[in-house]
Amino acid sequence: MKIIIQTVTYNRAGLLERTINSVLNQSFTDFEYLIVNNGSTDNTNDLINEYCKKDSRVKTISFSKNRIDSVAFKKRYELLNDYSAPYFMRIDDDDYMELNTVDTLYNLIMEHDADAARVGSRYVYPDGSMKNKFVFDGIYVYNRIEAMTEMLKREKFNSAIGGTLLSKNILNFIYPDINHVRDIHISYRRMNNVQKMVVSGEPLYYFYRHDKNMSGLDSAEQITPEKINQHLEANTMRTQWLSEHMPEIKNYVFYCELSFMISLYERIHRLEVKDCFGIADEMKDILQKNISFLLNSKFCTIRENEILISL
Secondary structure, eight states: OOEEEEEEESSOHHHHHHHHHHHHTOSOOOEEEEEEEESOOSSHHHHHHHHHHHOTTEEEEEESSOOOSHHHHHHHHHGGGGSOOSEEEEOOTTOEEOTTHHHHHHHHHHHHTOSEEEEEEEEEOTTSOEEEESOOSSEEEEEHHHHHHHHHHTSSOOSOOTTEEEEGGGGOSOOOOOSSOOHHHHHHHHHTTOSEEEEEEEEEEEEEOOTTOSSOOSSTTTOOHHHHHHHHHHHHHHHHHHHHHOGGGHHHHHHHHHHHHHHHHHHHHHTTOGGGHHHHHHHHHHHHHTHHHHHTOSSOOHHHHHHHHHO
């Protein structure tokens, strides 16, 4: 067995079947599929058990509660130690992928002697519309510093793990002690272990974007004070951690933290999320204190400069 694929699910039986089918119908077949039922109270467990009967590659484990803290997150990764597969992939319970996705990722790793590979993606919305995300021509190969920088740029890929195949060795890192884990909390710690990454812009992975996304900040419904504070805290932690572990790019890392604030400040006011105006004012104060750094930075975009000047 070459790959262990994992899905963690909670009360999404209506979407999970599409996810499972996109995994089991892959042209690449040498994998096991571990579905972690994270305390679902709908018919998720029955659905998973039906697939376990149909396909011996499907394994499952259930937890009694929907825990999303760092302890539970680490536990889900520790489950992978029971599998001998050297490579790991995660697909969220509302996402799906083209049938040659795993094959493409595995071949990229083999051809380039890499320990991580990523493909392009599309955002899919409830009305059936789609938007290309990280779609481009060609293949790019990055070393450790380059891969981290590209992830922070969010031009070729971002912190989401969907559409990525990793050597399991990359998962050996210290998890932050937090109550609510998001991809941004651990993506940079995971990326710190990547020595060589290959990235293709072929759109093979589909992120389903809807108002109940755990991490999305795409709509006014998704933008809440609690979620914003979680993201801001995660960005600050990332800046501190990366400044220590990758001092070569600490200025760019700090810019990325401020860039997120610029984007979020603009979005809160454009979408008129009044519950978050107070947080927006706090971000404005921080941006004004660092405006010289930003305006003199080679990283700021034209649009960011326009927003900063209007503060």
